Amino acid sequence: MGQWATRTRRGGNISLNMMTSATKFDPLTALVNYLNNVDATAFALGQFTSQGSGQTPTFIAQTAPRQLGLGFAFTIAGDNSLNYFGTVPGILNPDTASYS
Numbered sequence: 001m002g003q004w005a006t007r008t009r010r011g012g013n014i015s016l017n018m019m020t021s022a023t024k025f026d027p028l029t030a031l032v033n034y035l036n037n038v039d040a041t042a043f044a045l046g047q048f049t050s051q052g053s054g055q056t057p058t059f060i061a062q063t064a065p066r067q068l069g070l071g072f073a074f075t076i077a078g079d080n081s082l083n084y085f086g087t088v089p090g091i092l093n094p095d096t097a098s099y100s
Helices: none
Strands: 019-026 029-034 048-051 059-064 067-071 081-084 095-098
Touching (some): 019 081, 019 095
Antiparallel strands (some): 019 029, 029 067, 048 081, 059 067, 081 095
């Protein structure tokens, strides 16, 4: 009897960091949590959009190792989710988190 050909793949694990939650902290601020640590300085303002109002943030702040604070010029109280479309290495793109 013959043997079936087998193939083994070896290598590193490729995993992308992603948003795990987005919370409206107040009507002008959203807190976004990530699976792993992030660096606020790697992100650009235009990479995030609050769905509903279509706004992009006016500032991005590091609020914890795995959390960013996003400030908006106008209320996001009626918005339903936060979208990320960017080019930061290792960050899932596109990504969406519903506001809780």
